[in-house]
Amino acid sequence: MDVKVLGAANEVGRSGFLVNCQGTKILLDYGVLFGKRGTPPQYPLHVKPRDLDAIVITHAHLDHSGNVPSLFVSGSTEVYATPPTLDLSKLLIEDMLKIEKNAHPFDIPELNSMIRNTKEIGFKQKITKGNATFELRESGHVIGGSTVLVESEKKRLFYTGDIKIHGSRMLREADLDVGDIDMLITESTYSQTDQTPRKESEKQLVEFANEVMDRKGTLFIPSFSVERSQEIACILKNANFKHRIIMDGMALKVNEIMFRYPEYLRDPQTFANAINSAISVREHKERKRVMEEPCAVISPAGMLVGGNAVYYLQQLAFDDKNGIALVSYQGEGTPGRKLLETGKVSSRGKDLNVSAEVKQFEFSGHSDRSELFELIKRIKGNPKVLTVHGDAESCSKFAQEIHEKFGLEAYAPNVNETVTI
Numbered sequence: 001m002d003v004k005v006l007g008a009a010n011e012v013g014r015s016g017f018l019v020n021c022q023g024t025k026i027l028l029d030y031g032v033l034f035g036k037r038g039t040p041p042q043y044p045l046h047v048k049p050r051d052l053d054a055i056v057i058t059h060a061h062l063d064h065s066g067n068v069p070s071l072f073v074s075g076s077t078e079v080y081a082t083p084p085t086l087d088l089s090k091l092l093i094e095d096m097l098k099i100e101k102n103a104h105p106f107d108i109p110e111l112n113s114m115i116r117n118t119k120e121i122g123f124k125q126k127i128t129k130g131n132a133t134f135e136l137r138e139s140g141h142v143i144g145g146s147t148v149l150v151e152s153e154k155k156r157l158f159y160t161g162d163i164k165i166h167g168s169r170m171l172r173e174a175d176l177d178v179g180d181i182d183m184l185i186t187e188s189t190y191s192q193t194d195q196t197p198r199k200e201s202e203k204q205l206v207e208f209a210n211e212v213m214d215r216k217g218t219l220f221i222p223s224f225s226v227e228r229s230q231e232i233a234c235i236l237k238n239a240n241f242k243h244r245i246i247m248d249g250m251a252l253k254v255n256e257i258m259f260r261y262p263e264y265l266r267d268p269q270t271f272a273n274a275i276n277s278a279i280s281v282r283e284h285k286e287r288k289r290v291m292e293e294p295c296a297v298i299s300p301a302g303m304l305v306g307g308n309a310v311y312y313l314q315q316l317a318f319d320d321k322n323g324i325a326l327v328s329y330q331g332e333g334t335p336g337r338k339l340l341e342t343g344k345v346s347s348r349g350k351d352l353n354v355s356a357e358v359k360q361f362e363f364s365g366h367s368d369r370s371e372l373f374e375l376i377k378r379i380k381g382n383p384k385v386l387t388v389h390g391d392a393e394s395c396s397k398f399a400q401e402i403h404e405k406f407g408l409e410a411y412a413p414n415v416n417e418t419v420t421i
Contacts, residue, residue, distance in 0.1 A: 001019065001020070001021050001022075001150075001152050001153065001155045001157060001182075001183070001420070001421050002019070002020040002418050002419070002420050003017055003018070003019050003020075003157065003183065003185070003386070003418065003419050003420075003421075004017070004018040004020070004045075004416070004417070004418045005017060005386075005388070005413045005414065005415055005416065005417050005418075005419075006018055006027075006030070006044035006045040006047065006415070006416075007031065007033070007042075007043070007044030007045065007415060008029075008031070008044075008063075008388045008389045009388055009395070009412065009413050009414055009415045009417070010388075010390070010391065010392035010395050010396075010412060010414070010415075011033065011389075011390075011391065011392075012033075012063065012189055012389055012390060012391070013031060013032065013033030013034065013042070013063040014031050014032055014033035014042055014043055014044045014063060014067070015028075015029040015030070015031040015044070015063055015064045015161070015388075015389060016028070016029055016030045016031065016044030016045070016047075016067075017029065017159065017185060018047060019132075019150055019157060021130070021131045021132035021150070021152030021153065022131045022152060022153060023130065023131060024053050024129055024130030024131040024132045024152065025051055025052050025053050026052070026053060026054045026055075026056060026129065026132060026134060026150060027047060027052050027054070027055045027056070028056050028058070028148055028150075028159050028161075028185075029056070029057060029058055029064040029065070029161065030044055030047075030055065030057075030064075030065070030066075030067045030068045030070075030071065031044070031061075031062060031063040031064040031065060031066050031067055032062050032063060032066035032067050032096070032104075033063060034062075034063075040103065041100070041103060041104065043067050043070070043105075044067060045415065045416060047071070048075070049071040049072070049074075049075035049076055049077045050075050050077075052071070052077040053077070053078075053129045053130055053132075054077065054078050054079075054080055054127070054129050054134070055068060055071065055077060055078070055079045055080065056079075056080050056081070056134060056136070056148050057079060057080070057081040057085055057086075057089060058085075058136075058139065058145060058146050058147065058148060058159070058161030058162070059085055059088075059139065059141055059142050059144065059145035059146065059161060059162060060084075060085050060087075060088030060089040060091075060092055060142065060144070060145075060226060061092070061142065061162070061226070062092055062093070062096055064161060064162070065085075065089040065092070065093065066092070066093055066096060068089075068093075068114055069093060069106040069110040069111045069113070069114045070104070070105050070106045070110065071114075072106070072110040072111075072113040072114050072117070073105065073106055073110055076113060076117050077117065078117055078118075078119060079114060079117055079118040079119070080118070080119050080121050080127060080134075080136075081118060081120065081121070081144075082120065082121065082122065082123070082136060082144035082145075082146060082264070083120045083144065083260075083261060084143045084144025084257060084258070084260075084261045084264055085144040085145065085146070086115070086118050086120055087257045087260070088142075088143070088144065088226055088254065088257055090111065090115055091250070091253055091254070091257065092226070093111050094108070094111065095250060097111070099306065121136060122136075123135075123136050123137055123138055123146065123175070124136070124137065131152050131153065132150060132151065132152040133150070133151050133152070134148055134149065134150045134151070135148075135149050136148060136149075137149060137174070137175040137176075137178065138171075138172055138173075138174055138175040139160070139161055139162065139163045139164065139174050140163060140164035140165060140166065140167035140168065140171050140172065140173055140174040141161070141162040141163055141164050141171070141174075141365050141366070142162075142171070142226055142227045142365060143170070143171065143226075143227060143257075143258055143261065143264050143265065144261065144264055145161065145162065145171075146161065147159060147160050147161055147163060147174065147175070147178075148161065149178050155182045155183075155421050156178075156179070156180065156181050156182050156183075156381075157181070157182065157183045157184075157185070157421070158178055158181045158183070158184050158185070158379065158383070159185040160184075160185065160186045160187050160375070161187070162187055162189070162365065162366055162389070163186075163187060163366070163367055163375065164364075164365050164366060164367055164371070165367045165371040165372075165374055165375055166198075166371065167266060168198065168227075168231060168266075168365070169198075169202075169231055169234050169235065169238075169266070169267075169270070170227060170230060170231050170234065170265060170266060170267075170271065171227075171264075171265065171266050172266045174375075176375065176378050176379065178379075178380075179380060179381075180380045180381030181379055181380065181381045181383040182381060182383055182384065182421045183383050183384045183385075183386070183419070183421045184376075184379055184383040184384070184385045184386070185385075185386045185388060186372065186375065186376070186385060186386070186387060186388070187366065187367075187372075187388065187389035187390065188372070188387040188388060188389055188390030188394050188395045188398045188412075189366045189389055189390050189394070190364065190366050190367065190368045190369060190372070190390075190394075191369055191372050191387070191390055191394050191395075191397070191398035191401075192369060192393070192394050192397060192398070193368055193369055194368050194369050194370055195362045195364055195368040196361075196362040198363070201361050201362050201363055202235050202239075204359075204361055205232070205235060205236075205325060205327070205361045206235065206236065206239040206241065208323060208325055208357075208359055208361075209236060209241060209296055209323075209325070210241075211323070212294070212321070212322065212323035212357070213242070213243050213294045215321045216294050216321055217294060217319070217321035217322040217323060217356075218291050218294060218295055218296075218297060218316055218322050218323075219295070219296040219297070219322070219323045219324075219325060220297050220299075220309075220312045220313065220316045220322065220323070220324050220325070220356075221296060221297065221298045221299075221324075221325045221327055222299060222300070222301065222302050222303070222304050222309040222312075222313070222324070222326065222327075222328065222336065223251070223298050223299070223300060223302050223327050223328055224300065224301075224302040224328045225249060225250035225251040225253075225254050225300040225301075225302075226254050227254075227365060228302060228327060228328055228363060228365070229247065229251035229254065229298050229299075229300065230251070230254065230255065230258060230271065230274070230275065231363065232298055232327055232363070233245055233247060233274045233275060233278050233298060234270055234271060234274040236274075236296060237270075237273060237274035237277060237278075238270065238274070241296065243293075243294050243295050243296065244279055244290070244293070244295040244296070245274075245277070245278040245279065245295070245296050245298065246278065246279050246281055246290050246295055246296065246297040246298065246299075247275075247278045247279070247280055247281070247298050247299070248280075248281040248282075248287070248297065248298070248299035248300075248308045248312075249299045249300040249301075249307050249308045249309070250300050250307065251298065251299065251300055252280050252282065255275050255280075258271065258275075259272070259275070278298075284311075287308070287311060287312070287315075288315070291312075291315065291316070297312055297316075299312055302327070302328030302329070302336070303328060303329070303330055303331055303334040303335065303336040303337070304334065304335035304336040304339065304345075305334055305335060305336075313335075313345060314345075314347060316356055317345050317352075317354045317355065317356050318352070318354065318355050318356070319355055319356060320355040320356060320357070321356075322355075322356040322357070323356055323357045323358075323359070324339070324354070324356050324357070324358045324359075325359055325360075325361060326339075326340065326358065326359070326360040326361070327360075327361050327363045328363070329364065330360075339354060339358060340358070340360060343358065372398070373401075373405070376402055376405075376406055376408075377406070382408065383408060384408070384409045384410070384419070384421055385399065385402050385408050385409065385410035385411075386410075386411070386412070386413050386419060387399040387402070387410060387411070387412045388412070388413065392412070395412035396411075396412045398410075398412075399411045399412050
């Protein structure tokens with residue numbers, strides 16, 4: 001079994017791994033990497049669709065799914081994903097194409113072709129392709145998100161995609177009962193960072209929300225539309241937050257998709273209660289009206305790059321009774337990172353000081369350092385370990401630490417490198 005690294009080596013984005021099982025070729029993810037604003041997107045190394053026997057999309061985030069339609073420009077192949085992953089991938093890729101017109105080497109016709117050629121599969125459903133079999137397992141990262149187990153010629157590969165070992169309020173724990181493994185491809189995003197425990201982050205967020213309400217302000221929570229927005233709504237509802245919870249933007253479409261797949265949630269009833277009690281805002285004229293009284297507003301985009309978040313930011317940032325809770329990762333060069341580091345936002349071409357109280361809370365959907373070491377400890381066998389999906393230093397250091405702690409052969413591969421087991 002050979003694995004060719006097409007992307008996601010020493011970077012977060014454009015994930016892609018081509019697994020060659022004695023002639024049967026399975027592509028694990030095929031994503032997009034978004035650079036700083038104004039720079040073109042980057043893609044994994046090109047593969048020919050006719051050379052592939054199957055594509056597996058682990059989850060809907062664009063850094064894992066966003067480039068799959070490019071394989072349908074001049075050909076086609078079979079794509080496999082869970083039902084929520086398929087629906088969310090369609091939503092997110094459509095939105096990407098709408099925002100970045102003509103920026104990608106494909107458009108809606110190729111996306112539609114991808115959807116037509118996608119076969120929905122459930123967790124632990126074994127699929128046979130030529131000399132190989134593969135199956136998906138729960139990852140705890142987003143709804144429908146999966147890891148992948150590939151078997152061929154008595155060799156077994158386990159690819160984590162993005163993984164959250166202990167899940168979240170929304171999702172069950174990752175399924176690591178996969179038996180002996182010969183190769184592990186693991187994400188390394190937060191391999192050098194320990195995050196605030198989830199319960200502590202939740203407590204801090206609720207306290208901040210109540211402080212803002214006490215001073216008759218509005219709490220703005222810019223948040224990723226998939227999973228994070230819904231989780232924040234559940235946290236506030238579970239804490240008996242006494243004020244209105246407003247939801248806006250693409251998160252509303254994600255809510256609809258998540259309602260279709262309750263079996264993929266840890267606690268469907270808690271989710272339903274939180275979302276049904278929130279107020280959905282769908283028209284611009286409603287936005288100003290809902291902020292006339294103290295409330296919490298949850299709206300994408302999580303990094304303040306676009307969407308309705310820009311409107312809420314402009315309306316709320318310059319009054320000190322309001323609060324802004326950043327609950328998503330803030331990428332380099334984004335307005336969210338700028339707000340965190342300088343306390344300023346851009347408005348009508350000028351950088352202005354923000355009067356609202358700004359706080360950041362850790363709610364990552366990725367495993368942190370402690371959880372990633374727990375993952376390595378729980379994996380059986382004597383696998384060769386590839387550390388990917390992190391910056392160069394994180395991947396390299398994590399590989400070194402895995403070798404030192406567990407005695408396993410581990411290293412951070414380069415793009416276009418092929419590894420054999």
